Amino acid sequence: MNGFNASLSNALLITRREVRDSFRDWRILGPIIIMTFFFPYIANVLAGRMIDFVNYYGGGVISTRAIPFLLMVVGFFPVSLSLVIALETFVGEKERRSLEPLLSTPLTNWELYVGKTLAAMIPPLLASLGGMGIYLLFVVGGSAAWRPQAILVVQIAVLTLVQTLVMVAGSVVVSSQTTSVRAANLLASFILVPMAIVLQAEAAIVFVAPDFNSPTGVAFLWMMMIGMFVVAVLLLRMGAAIFNREELLGRAIDSINPKRIGRGIWRNFLAVDDAGNIAHSVREVYARAVPYSLRRLRPMIWVGVAAFIGAFAFGFIVGLTPGYQPTLPSDLMTIEGIQKLQLSERFIDPSYRESVIRGVYYLHLRHIFLGIALGMISFGVAPLILMPLMVGSLGYGTAILMANGITTAPIWVAAIPHLLLNVPVLIIMTVAGFRIGALVTKLPPNMTIGQAWSQALGDALKLGVFVGVPVLTLTYVIELLVLSPLVSAVVAG
Amino acid sequence: MIEANQLRKVFDGFVAVEDVSVSVGAGEVLAVLGPNGAGKTTTVRMMTSILVPTSGTCKIAGFNVVTHAAEVRGHVGVLTEQHGLYERMKALEYLDFFGRIYRIDRDTLKKEALRLMERFDLIEALDRRIGDYSKGMKQKLSLVRALIHNPPVLLLDEPTSAMDPQSAKLVRDAIIELQKDKRTFLITTHNLAEAQVLANQIAIIRRGRIVARGTFDDLLRRFVGEPMMELRVNGSLDGAVEAAAGLVTVKEHGDGWLRFVTRQPERDNPALLAKLIGLGVEVVTLAPITQTLEDVYLNVVNEDEADERIQRIAE
Numbered sequence: 001m002n003g004f005n006a007s008l009s010n011a012l013l014i015t016r017r018e019v020r021d022s023f024r025d026w027r028i029l030g031p032i033i034i035m036t037f038f039f040p041y042i043a044n045v046l047a048g049r050m051i052d053f054v055n056y057y058g059g060g061v062i063s064t065r066a067i068p069f070l071l072m073v074v075g076f077f078p079v080s081l082s083l084v085i086a087l088e089t090f091v092g093e094k095e096r097r098s099l100e101p102l103l104s105t106p107l108t109n110w111e112l113y114v115g116k117t118l119a120a121m122i123p124p125l126l127a128s129l130g131g132m133g134i135y136l137l138f139v140v141g142g143s144a145a146w147r148p149q150a151i152l153v154v155q156i157a158v159l160t161l162v163q164t165l166v167m168v169a170g171s172v173v174v175s176s177q178t179t180s181v182r183a184a185n186l187l188a189s190f191i192l193v194p195m196a197i198v199l200q201a202e203a204a205i206v207f208v209a210p211d212f213n214s215p216t217g218v219a220f221l222w223m224m225m226i227g228m229f230v231v232a233v234l235l236l237r238m239g240a241a242i243f244n245r246e247e248l249l250g251r252a253i254d255s256i257n258p259k260r261i262g263r264g265i266w267r268n269f270l271a272v273d274d275a276g277n278i279a280h281s282v283r284e285v286y287a288r289a290v291p292y293s294l295r296r297l298r299p300m301i302w303v304g305v306a307a308f309i310g311a312f313a314f315g316f317i318v319g320l321t322p323g324y325q326p327t328l329p330s331d332l333m334t335i336e337g338i339q340k341l342q343l344s345e346r347f348i349d350p351s352y353r354e355s356v357i358r359g360v361y362y363l364h365l366r367h368i369f370l371g372i373a374l375g376m377i378s379f380g381v382a383p384l385i386l387m388p389l390m391v392g393s394l395g396y397g398t399a400i401l402m403a404n405g406i407t408t409a410p411i412w413v414a415a416i417p418h419l420l421l422n423v424p425v426l427i428i429m430t431v432a433g434f435r436i437g438a439l440v441t442k443l444p445p446n447m448t449i450g451q452a453w454s455q456a457l458g459d460a461l462k463l464g465v466f467v468g469v470p471v472l473t474l475t476y477v478i479e480l481l482v483l484s485p486l487v488s489a490v491v492a493g
Numbered sequence: 494m495i496e497a498n499q500l501r502k503v504f505d506g507f508v509a510v511e512d513v514s515v516s517v518g519a520g521e522v523l524a525v526l527g528p529n530g531a532g533k534t535t536t537v538r539m540m541t542s543i544l545v546p547t548s549g550t551c552k553i554a555g556f557n558v559v560t561h562a563a564e565v566r567g568h569v570g571v572l573t574e575q576h577g578l579y580e581r582m583k584a585l586e587y588l589d590f591f592g593r594i595y596r597i598d599r600d601t602l603k604k605e606a607l608r609l610m611e612r613f614d615l616i617e618a619l620d621r622r623i624g625d626y627s628k629g630m631k632q633k634l635s636l637v638r639a640l641i642h643n644p645p646v647l648l649l650d651e652p653t654s655a656m657d658p659q660s661a662k663l664v665r666d667a668i669i670e671l672q673k674d675k676r677t678f679l680i681t682t683h684n685l686a687e688a689q690v691l692a693n694q695i696a697i698i699r700r701g702r703i704v705a706r707g708t709f710d711d712l713l714r715r716f717v718g719e720p721m722m723e724l725r726v727n728g729s730l731d732g733a734v735e736a737a738a739g740l741v742t743v744k745e746h747g748d749g750w751l752r753f754v755t756r757q758p759e760r761d762n763p764a765l766l767a768k769l770i771g772l773g774v775e776v777v778t779l780a781p782i783t784q785t786l787e788d789v790y791l792n793v794v795n796e797d798e799a800d801e802r803i804q805r806i807a808e
Contacts, residue, residue, distance in 0.1 A: 010594065017579070017590050024581045097575035101638065104541045104571040105594045106563040245543050260505075446545075 014115025040135035075160035078127035086120035086171030169235035268458020311388030312395035319399025371433035380437030432460035494677035524692035570639035580624030595642035727775035
């Protein structure tokens with residue numbers, strides 16, 4: 001048996017044991033039986049009544065859409081049970097004291113994690129697919145005589161599968177990081193609330209989708225599936241990365257010590273080396289602390305560069321694509337055109353120029369710190385969108401101007417300080433924000449999630465405060481005192 | 494088989510284990526004694542590669558607990574402080590689950606499971622759900638689980654704590670038998686009599702540190718002193734104390750009794766008896782006072798507590 005097969009076989013040992021255990025518990029088995037066999041019957045009766053009701057008032061389209069909507073509901077109810085099983089998967093065993101013997105075996109973290117995740121998924125998923133199958137038998141073979149597009153049924157089934165995956169993946173993460181089932185249940189709202197929103201969105205899509213009868217299915221449902229699948233994969237990676245035998249038996253996220261967290265971030269904010277020494281002067285900050293953090297970001301810098309280049313290229317390509325090109329007035333870049341737009345008066349007005357430059361300055365500052373904050377809750381995706389979005393719009397604008405035969409050279413000249421100073425800083429800050437969120441999917445060796453977060457946040461704040469703010473301010477000053485009067489002079493002729 | 498060198502474990506600034514070094518060879522039993530919260534379980538968890546030592550090294554059956562965690566776990570049998578069984582399962586099903594994790598083939602596994610169940614007097618309970626077992630039976634089943642893969646090293650946390658005397662004896666006998674089979678044991682226990690019977694080495698751990706370590710006799714000598722003899726006479730001592738003082742070191746005496754220590758009882762005891770008989774003293778008994786591990790333990794802990802108080806005052 002090769003390594004992967006051996007690991008999978010070990011994981012399935014756990015899965016089999018836990019699934020068998022679940023089916024021995026009447027508190028799990030009871031709801032599963034009810035939701036698989038009884039609930040589809042109720043849904044079918046409800047669908048029949050609804051169809052009669054809306055047809056009576058001439059709302060045929062609503063009745064057509066109510067049936068798949070109820071199919072989604074029939075599928076989702078048993079899936080909600082997965083939350084209960086998954087939430088107690090680790091912490092429940094810990095409370096029952098049966099976790100330590102399991103942790104003392106040669107099973108790897110991956111095997112334990114995957115085995116338990118699958119075990120939490122299988123019973124509710126079987127109930128869900130079983131319930132949907134029975135409901136389909138009712139509505140296809142019964143009086144409703146529903147003849148759906150096969151692709152729509154597939155979409156709803158896959159959607160249910162992905163929803164289960166997301167809920168289980170999220171719940172297992174919670175379960176492996178809390179000290180009690182009670183704490184895990186309280187934290188479940190972080191999974192339930194987003195899922196409730198997603199479910200409502202899916203329901204709305206099923207009712208209003210213009211491409212409901214499309215042979216390729218409802219496009220929005222595919223997009224939601226892909227989005228949720230990505231989230232599920234990230235959650236699974238995160239769960240496996242932060243899964244730690246030691247922490248399972250030790251500390252937990254349900255006790256938060258703000259003072260200690262603050263101290264940790266502060267130490268990392270000023271850290272000059274791995275030994276935990278900190279900078280004691282501004283000189284030391286720039287000589288040691290900043291290079292120390294930059295060195296850590298260096299292997300990831302390509303992510304930021306690729307995001308910026310990709311965003312610019314994407315914007316540029318969209319700008320060159322017919323259908324996305326607004327036609328600009330042909331005289332826009334002529335003196336007459338500018339005068340017509342009263343741009344010259346505005347550019348000559350120093351307070352207007354200053355307000356534009358200040359606006360851009362504050363926008364960049366906001367993006368830096370917003371990127372750090374959003375990076376934490378978006379697996380690092382938000383900073384990769386936030387700052388490159390500006391670059392993308394720049395690419396789009398450039399393409400539009402070129403497509404309208406307008407030279408962009410003066411704009412690029414005016415953007416020199418931005419290109420030389422701000423862009424590198426924004427790339428660094430994009431990567432710093434990305435790292436904060438992304439590290440949960442692959443923790444640095446020998447670090448807990450708390451330590452890794454504290455380090456990444458300390459690094460990002462350090463670079464934001466000691467590099468981002470000063471460089472953006474320098475650019476602001478150059479643009480205000482040198483470039484702005486120059487542009488004004490050129491525009492004024 | 495167990496080689497720990499300056500093990501240290503710190504949890505968020507709290508030092509749970511400090512400078513723990515032990516060496517236990519094949520066929521030896523190390524009993525680790527100490528009050529609750531002394532660091533015994535943390536030490537065992539480091540030895541099973543569940544906790545990563547903050548510093549120091551530890552090798553179990555030749556494997557480093559940090560770099561070869563899976564191999565370490567494959568070579569140890571662990572009895573945890575809380576038995577932690579899957580209560581809806583039956584014993585054979587439970588043992589089958591753990592045995593297969595250790596990649597034991599089905600036939601061997603079944604034979605071994607039945608043999609151990611028989612050995613620990615559980616065979617009658619094969620068809621009952623584990624949830625229906627008594628506390629002692631559950632503990633014995635946990636021990637069977639720890640033994641199912643025939644590990645060379647066994648780390649047993651309170652192996653007989655929940656058992657009736659008969660079951661406890663069964664387990665002690667099994668440990669002695671396995672010891673002859675060259676298995677290495679580390680046992681943490683509060684049962685000092687059990688430790689005295691089973692252990693080749695005893696370590697007393699307090700506030701994360703080993704404060705005393707050695708064989709029972711070593712510890713007795715270091716912390717209780719030389720073996721003491723007690724002489725009982727009929728009536729009053731009448732010059733017996735003075736007569737004894739010339740031969741042995743009298744520690745204490747009372748109405749009709751005296752206690753003394755001697756380095757050479759073979760030489761001194763007959764001489765003392767002859768002298769006392771010559772004086773007309775009617776000797777009733779002369780016997781060594783039984784000293785137990787409890788005496789050692791209490792002396793060690795009291796001594797360490799006194800050191801702690803002095804240290805606190807100094808600070």
